[in-house]
Amino acid sequence: MSAEQQRCDAVLWSEAGLQLLDQRLLPGEETYLTFTDAPSVARAITDMVVRGAPAIGITAAYGVALSLARHSGNSDWRARVDTDIACLRQSRPTAVNLMWALDRMQALIESTAESARLAKLAEQEAIAIHERDRRDNERMGALGVEAIRRLSGDGPHVMMTHCNAGALATGGYGTALGVIRSAWREGVLQRVHMDETRPWLQGSRLTAWELLREGIPAVLNADGAAAHIIREQGVSWVVVGADRVAANGDVANKIGTYGLAILARHHGARVMVVAPTSTIDMSLDKGELIPIEERSGDELLLLGERSIGVAGCPVANPVFDVTPAALVDLLVTERGVVEAPDRSRLEQLMAGA
Numbered sequence: 042m043s044a045e046q047q048r049c050d051a052v053l054w055s056e057a058g059l060q061l062l063d064q065r066l067l068p069g070e071e072t073y074l075t076f077t078d079a080p081s082v083a084r085a086i087t088d089m090v091v092r093g094a095p096a097i098g099i100t101a102a103y104g105v106a107l108s109l110a111r112h113s114g115n116s117d118w119r120a121r122v123d124t125d126i127a128c129l130r131q132s133r134p135t136a137v138n139l140m141w142a143l144d145r146m147q148a149l150i151e152s153t154a155e156s157a158r159l160a161k162l163a164e165q166e167a168i169a170i171h172e173r174d175r176r177d178n179e180r181m182g183a184l185g186v187e188a189i190r191r192l193s194g195d196g197p198h199v200m201m202t203h204c205n206a207g208a209l210a211t212g213g214y215g216t217a218l219g220v221i222r223s224a225w226r227e228g229v230l231q232r233v234h235m236d237e238t239r240p241w242l243q244g245s246r247l248t249a250w251e252l253l254r255e256g257i258p259a260v261l262n263a264d265g266a267a268a269h270i271i272r273e274q275g276v277s278w279v280v281v282g283a284d285r286v287a288a289n290g291d292v293a294n295k296i297g298t299y300g301l302a303i304l305a306r307h308h309g310a311r312v313m314v315v316a317p318t319s320t321i322d323m324s325l326d327k328g329e330l331i332p333i334e335e336r337s338g339d340e341l342l343l344l345g346e347r348s349i350g351v352a353g354c355p356v357a358n359p360v361f362d363v364t365p366a367a368l369v370d371l372l373v374t375e376r377g378v379v380e381a382p383d384r385s386r387l388e389q390l391m392a393g394a
């Protein structure tokens with residue numbers, strides 16, 4: 042099957058409304074749920090029907106389009122749409138792409154005089170955000186491979202990834218998995234090791250699903266096996282996505298990324314973070330200021346319906362961590378590659394077109 046036939050769209054927009062591939066059911070079941078109002082879209086984001094920073098932003102943009110389609114005929118449409126946007130804004134705290142997309146939709150609403158056409162314009166804006174994300178991912182794929190070649194030769198290299206930063210987490214193609222896809226197509230990848238990514242299992246359920254159906258050599262490991270595998274298998278690149286990058290280059294990503302970056306540094310592997318500029322938050326000085334989502338302890342105590350822990354056991358379940366910029370070798374964005382990201386390099390990047 043061709044890569045095009047293998048596309049796995051997390052987010053689809055149709056006459057019927059917004060369709061989201063229910064990622065809670067993968068890899069066992071491929072079911073799309075249809076949404077026609079913003080509050081249920083916000084719930085779907087909170088409940089992880091859709092997840093991954095860029096996909097969350099795209100979904101929220103469509104949520105605003107749904108809100109306008111529903112309310113723009115009413116005299117109090119503005120208040121209703123504002124309530125919907127506030128609800129979407131609170132659906133998850135860490136991925137800044139959500140706030141970025143909502144700010145963009147809000148700016149459109151504020152700048153458009155023709156309220157009769159707003160619903161249509163909002164739909165077009167959400168589609169533009171979606172399509173742009175996919176194109177940016179393809180560009181980052183090419184830039185990432187170019188950087189790998191420049192810094193470490195043609196390989197083929199053994200890589201490691203964490204969580205799922207693939208087509209399922211974006212408008213398509215993926216950020217970290219976009220680089221891994223491009224590396225495979227260009228013969229630069231030998232194989233990729235995938236962390237299982239406890240507790241939600243984005244690695245074993247989603248990344249493995251995406252890569253194996255395209256025939257990309259990928260091997261699953263428990264998170265705790267990462268150090269051993271990096272050393273024994275000669276991993277030379279750790280390639281991950283991001284949920285928010287602070288102005289000084291600190292990177293919030295799925296819990297476990299920080300530990301992986303320390304392991305990489307110890308073993309001489311490079312860390313590549315792949316993220317569009319919509320993930321960079323220049324309003325936050327440093328990583329400590331990034332809000333870290335804490336989810337229910339049931340994610341550790343239950344496996345589906347089945348109890349796998351001691352009932353009542355206190356649980357800490359922060360689902361993101363912050364990797365200090367000093368541990369990041371490369372930040373790949375659609376605007377270019379930043380080596381050893383820091384404040385001045387990010388300011389330069391963001392000031393560019």
Ligand SMILES: CSC[C@@H](O)[C@@H](O)C(=O)COP(=O)(O)O
Nearest residue numbers: 092093094204206210282283295
């Ligand atoms: C391109 S996705 C980048 C990140 O959003 C990804 O690595 C991640 O941490 C996803 O977390 P999730 O909790 O599954 O939304």
